[in-house]
Amino acid sequence: MPLKRLNRFRLWLWETPPVYEIRGRCFQIKERLCGYPELHRAFRERTGYELSLHHPCTFHHKITVLKIRRSPRIFVRAVDKIFAKELALEWAHQHGFRLYVARTLAVTKDVSEIRWHELPQRFLIKATHRSGANLFVDQSQAFDLDALRVQSRAWLQYPYGVYKHEWAYWPVPRRLLIEELIEPVDGEELVDYKFHMSRGRCLMIQVNQGLRSGKRTIAILHPSWQLQPVKWVYPQPEVIPQRPDTFYEMLEMASAFSREFPYLRVDLYSVKQVMSGVMVSRVMFGEFTFFPGSGSESVDPFAFDLAIGKEIKL
Structure with missing residues (x-):
């Protein structure tokens, strides 16, 4: 029994936000020192062809090269949703x-501070520091508010892009943005x-x-x-x-x-x-x-990926 408890504690600790960030930093250093083995594997798996960082020629090659470069400050600011x-x-x-632009209704770091009754019937809630984290909310229809709170808190707990090599997102302040729905x-x-x-x-x-x-x-x-x-x-x-x-x-x-x-x-x-x-x-x-699809989406035909890549001058 003590061994099971210890194992559960180890698994819990492994996923806590502070340890997650430390793991991410170690992953980042390891990838750079070892020539990005995980990046190469993920790229091949998602696109169906090999990644070339030293002689990039396709669209996705070049987006990936931009992704792992040290991001200028403007990149970091431009990916912040606010x-x-x-x-x-x-x-x-x-x-x-x-x-x-869509009108900002609220910005907060704490879901409990959101005054749901003061918001319009329909709105959009999104995390400011990451891609793909957004939810449409229609208060005229039944929705699980507790699940929404849990989801929103989960967004704020972790930096985005750690294992996708999108390190430009790391310094972006983690907040929730609630804005009007564009209709x-x-x-x-x-x-x-x-x-x-x-x-x-x-x-x-x-x-x-x-x-x-x-x-x-x-x-x-x-x-x-x-x-x-x-x-x-x-x-x-x-x-x-x-x-x-x-x-x-x-x-x-x-x-x-x-x-x-x-x-x-x-x-x-x-x-x-x-x-x-x-x-x-x-x-x-x-x-x-700056990094659509994390630089590794599926495109058919390959010739188009190559043709667009030739137009990008790094």
Whole structure:
């Protein structure tokens, strides 16, 4: 019995946040000293081909090289979900663009401080220091508040990207951001336009649909809005996505924002809303991403991965 208790204690201690961070630092040092063996293994497993750090040629090779470099301070600030909105508005103002962001409703480090009754019926809650940690909440429908609290606390306990080699996320303050839900007034599902940029040049446009419906599709388009015969993680949509009214404005913004970076993905929305009784399309900011898919997503055909990679000048 004492041995079982000791084993349970050892397993608990192994996963505690302080020990997790120490383990992560040791993992980081070991990977650098040994030539990134775990990174090579994970890359091969996810993409189906070998990683080359010394002679990168594909899109995912080069994203991975950027991922393991010492990140400049601007990277760290731009992946912070709160600061990214401020940065996007600052850059838009400098270049004379009209850009809008989702309204921040609350920021906290403690889930118990959230005043749920003061929030609107529908909102979005996300962790500021990591990717993919967000939940849509509709208080008009039954939802498990206790489970939401547990999930939110779990997000805040650990740094993000430790074993994915995305060390730019480590210094980002861990907080919860609650913001308004971006909803087009016409009732259509929100479409996510992701502009893959390199030093002001558009490499490709990724159009994500079906996130909330669960029927997810990804369309990869040339900057001239021609659909490319490419499967990028999710299947292609049956119909080519319609080019938004604000497309050229969005492309200009993405170009201006990315001029100083070898690679930057700028995520934007084109949202129809009523302003002074008139329906208008507004460009709204999503996020900045330097390491999409952690630099190792499945792309078919391989030739496209290679062609896009040649366009990125590290």
